Amino acid sequence: MRERRAAREQGARTVVKVGSSSLTTAAGGLDAERLDALVDALAAARAGGEHLVLVSSGAIAAALAPLGLAARPGDLAHQQAAASVGQGLLIARYTASFARYGIRVGQVLLTGEDMAQAGRYDNARRTLDALLALGVLPVVNENDTVATDEIRFGDNDRLAALVAGLVRADRLVLLSDVDGVYDADPRLPGSRRIAEVRTGRELDGLDVSFPGSGLGSGGMATKIAAARTATEAGITVRVTAASRVADALADRPCGTLFHARDTRPSGDFGHAPTAGSAEFIGMVEEVTGRTGITLSDHFHDIGGTSLHAMRICARLRKETGIPFLPQDLFESASLAEFLAGRGQRADGLTGDARHAA
Incomplete structure (x- = not known):
């Protein structure tokens, strides 16, 4: 972990997600010019010391024209067949484009189970950490060739938020064909872009049900949900157009900026309560009660550890003063098991101490 800590001191870690509509033509197939423009911006950020992970959609859309398909298939079998063809085309194009800058890429394909099961989650984290330590830029996508409705992320916006927590x-930068979150359909006159979201109240009553491009599976609603997930874990999120990626990576004003939730302890605790103590269990029950989760709920049965653990840990860090990370919970099947003994190792450690452990 010392090597990883040293790497983080040299530059920030940023996850960038790009959607299908930003990489492909309307008829299907990769748009080389737009993909190269994205790579140009990412390579410039890397040269400035940024550590990048790219979550890229586009596999299915990339295969439409080569397979002679007029539109995205509606059935799972043909979606998976298209993904099998398109994923190879997509990673080959990224490999060639990044090679212009001497940057190696590594393909990482994930399913929902990789983020929901403790051992597989830890394995994915180790792989991504190793790739970054080796100077490789990971290109992540959902493994659509084997994913089923029961284990799908559903969209790569959610996947990107979970990967941001994972690394x-x-x-987190979410790229779209729309320059940010608007208070109405941005195609309508009078619609207004929301520049910043600090508390979430800025989005009260917002209607984001307007249709997207049809090439991908996400939309503005999924980006807002992903932003909320990431900000709960203390990660800043910007939603903007793919054409503004250079501005987003340089922190120039563009799109919609979601401010990270403050995950620092909200009070002076003096000392962290002992994991497993009545005081600590009471704190945990109060925090998790607001998420609708009880101590006895099995993580896998409530929809996967990653999403829930990110939210729980953010609240625990803020309200108990103990620097929990999602991995602390993933080693147990439930909060009850965690509190019964495995949480003991978190006592008294600061965030820096945990990175160095």
Whole structure:
């Protein structure tokens, strides 16, 4: 972990997610010019010391024209067949484009189970950490060739938020064909872009049900949900157009900026309560009660550890003063098991001490 800590001191970790509509033509197939423009911006950020992970959609859309398909298939079998063809085309194009800058890429394909089961989650984290330590830029996508409805992420916006938590990113950039979150359909006159979201109240009553491009599976609603997930874990999120990626990576004003939730302890605790003590269990019950989760709920049965653990840990860090990370919970099947003994190792450790452990 010392090597990883040293790497983080040299530059921020950023996860960038790009959607299908930003990489492909309307008829299907990769748009080389737009993909190269994205790579140009990412390579410039890397040259400035940024540690990047790219979550890229586009596999299915990339295969439409080569397979002679007029539109995205509606059935799972043909979606998976298209993904099998398109994923190879997508990673080959990224490999060639990044090679212009001497940057190696590594393909990482994930399913929902990789983020929901403790051992597989830890394995994915180790792989991504190793790739970054080796100077490789990971290109992540959902493994659509084997994913089923029961284990799908559903969209790569959610996947990107979970990957940002997985690699302990500092920020997440969600690229779209729309320059940010609007208070109405941005195609309508009078619609207004929301520049910043600090508390979430800025989005009260917002209607984001307007249709997207049809090439991908996400939309503005999924980006807002992903932003909320990431900000709960203390990660800053920016939603903007793919054409503004250079501005987003340089922190120039563009799109919609979601401020990270403050995950620092909200009070002076003097000392962290002992994991497993009545005081600590009471704190945990109060925090998790607001998420609708009880101590006895099995993580896998409530929809996967990653999403829930990110939210729980953010609240625990803020309200108990103990620097929990999602991995602390993933080693147990439930909060009850965690509190019964495995949480003891978190006592008294600061965030820096945990990174160095």
